[in-house]
Amino acid sequence: MREQLEKIKASALAAIQNASVTDALEAVRVGVLGKKGELTAVLKQMGKLSAEERPVMGQLANTVRAELEKKLEARKAELEAAALEAKLEAEALDVTIPGKEVEMGHQHPMNKVLQEVKEIFIGMGYTIVDGPEVEEAAYNFTRLNIEEGHPSRDRSDTFYFDDDDKVLLRTQTSPMQIRVMEHQQPPIRILAPGRVFRKDEADATHSPMFHQIEGLVVDEGITMGDLKGALETLIKRLYGEDAVCRFRPHHFPFTEPSCEVDMQCFKCRGKGEIDGQVCSTCHGEGWIELLGAGMVHPKVLEGCGIDSKKYSGFAFGIGLERMAMGRLKLNDLRLIFDNDVRFLSQF
Numbered sequence: 613m614r615e616q617l618e619k620i621k622a623s624a625l626a627a628i629q630n631a632s633v634t635d636a637l638e639a640v641r642v643g644v645l646g647k648k649g650e651l652t653a654v655l656k657q658m659g660k661l662s663a664e665e666r667p668v669m670g671q672l673a674n675t676v677r678a679e680l681e682k683k684l685e686a687r688k689a690e691l692e693a694a695a696l697e698a699k700l701e702a703e704a705l706d707v708t709i710p711g712k713e714v715e716m717g718h719q720h721p722m723n724k725v726l727q728e729v730k731e732i733f734i735g736m737g738y739t740i741v742d743g744p745e746v747e748e749a750a751y752n753f754t755r756l757n758i759e760e761g762h763p764s765r766d767r768s769d770t771f772y773f774d775d776d777d778k779v780l781l782r783t784q785t786s787p788m789q790i791r792v793m794e795h796q797q798p799p800i801r802i803l804a805p806g807r808v809f810r811k812d813e814a815d816a817t818h819s820p821m822f823h824q825i826e827g828l829v830v831d832e833g834i835t836m837g838d839l840k841g842a843l844e845t846l847i848k849r850l851y852g853e854d855a856v857c858r859f860r861p862h863h864f865p866f867t868e869p870s871c872e873v874d875m876q877c878f879k880c881r882g883k884g885e886i887d888g889q890v891c892s893t894c895h896g897e898g899w900i901e902l903l904g905a906g907m908v909h910p911k912v913l914e915g916c917g918i919d920s921k922k923y924s925g926f927a928f929g930i931g932l933e934r935m936a937m938g939r940l941k942l943n944d945l946r947l948i949f950d951n952d953v954r955f956l957s958q959f
């Protein structure tokens with residue numbers, strides 16, 4: 613019986629050592645120590661032993677059982693630790709791998725310039741107003757003293773919705789002058805930025821959609837000097853104290869007198885050429901046209917029910933893209949509309 617016990621012990625120990633999963637260990641335990649196990653079967657034969665042998669074998673059997681139980685426990689812990697280790701390894705995160713960078717957006721550079729312009733005028737007491745892009749010809753033209761047959765009303769320049777030429781995409785922000793004055797008596801001091809549309813082919817300085825900023829001031833005793841002061845303030849705040857601009861006589865049907873305002877070309881500094889080459893930014897002019905302006909025509913005031921004997925006013929219409937080109941030193945207007953992140957991310 614001693615040999616039997618030793619044999620059971622030896623083979624069980626080998627099986628325990630060879631078990632590579634906990635299920636296999638369990639099989640060994642049942643096979644040896646279980647109710648129908650090998651060791652149990654041996655113990656059942658104890659009755660056949662002599663009275664002297666019985667306690668000795670009993671003791672030996674208990675030692676074997678205890679040892680096997682200990683080994684089973686130890687091996688189980690070992691296998692579980694190995695399994696945990698393997699799992700951790702498989703699920704390991706390399707925290708040193710650089711993460712995916714999330715691109716942050718920001719305001720479009722043109723909106724930043726618009727914001728600057730708004731703040732300058734808000735500082736001078738102006739209110740920001742908004743109006744329709746789909747406009748009536750009456751507001752866009754007629755009530756601005758632009759008569760039937762005027763070239764700017766031509767279908768080759770203006771996007772009309774119907775054959776009767778009554779509704780259109782506004783070609784300028786000036787209809788906002790009418791929309792404000794027909795509802796409000798002076799004093800008036802407003803700024804109306806927005807999109808305008810003209811049938812222009814896109815090139816370095818033209819686009820079929822662009823932005824204007826309309827300004828209108830109406831009160832008692834307003835003069836051309838007030839207009840000049842407001843616009844010079846804008847240009848110096850935006851481009852710096854040493855910025856140079858010029859006021860040039862012009863004609864608009866809705867202002868009298870009228871002018872256009874140019875800024876000195878930021879590229880060639882007014883020379884029109886750089887190293888003997890014609891400056892590509894101002895086309896050799898030395899100046900870049902920024903805006904149209906003038907004193908509100910008495911006919912326009914009267915048409916809105918404002919007494920032109922008592923009140924006078926000035927209006928201006930700034931080309932925002934032109935203004936932004938100067939502010940951001942761009943040589944091509946299309947950069948503003950392309951939405952290329954390589955361009956946008958520079959601002």
Ligand code: PHE
Pocket residue numbers: 783784785786864867870903904905906927928929930
């Ligand atoms: N609306 C004119 C244009 O688009 C600009 C302008 C505005 C001129 C206000 C005078 C007064 O050219």
